[in-house]
Amino acid sequence: MxxxxxxxxxxxxxxxxxxxxxxxxxxxxxxxxxxxxxxxxxxxxxxxxxxxxxxxHLRWEPRAVTYLVLGATLTALALTAAAAYSIV
CATH class of the missing domain: 1.20.58 (Methane Monooxygenase Hydroxylase; Chain G, domain 1)
Incomplete structure (x- = not known):
């Protein structure tokens, strides 16, 4: 470590x-x-x-795992933004 x-x-x-x-x-x-x-x-x-x-530990993972986490994060942000605008 x-x-x-x-x-x-x-x-x-x-x-x-x-x-x-x-x-x-x-x-x-x-x-x-x-x-x-x-x-x-x-x-x-x-x-x-x-x-x-x-x-x-994403720094040491294969790039595919990093891109997967990045894609999931962007999807979560998009869904949160969509939910915020649908409330109004």
């Missing part, structure tokens, strides 16, 4: 979460709301990719 790699990814995720918290607490001014929202969403995607790549 590569403890150094896991530790570096953990520290990176911790730093990104801290940046998200700072943006959240300082970004709720009316003019900066959407900019803060965009930053938080980008950081969330970066964190999700980091978790999937290292902690779920």
């Amino acid at each position: 590569n403890w150094k790699g896991y530790t570096l990814v953990y520290v990176g995720l911790f730093v990104l979460a801290t940046v998200q918290a700072v943006v959240e607490f300082t970004g709720y001014v009316d003019s900066a709301y959407w900019a803060a929202f965009g930053v938080i969403m980008v950081l969330s995607v970066v964190k999700a990719v980091g978790v999937a790549a290292y902690y779920q």
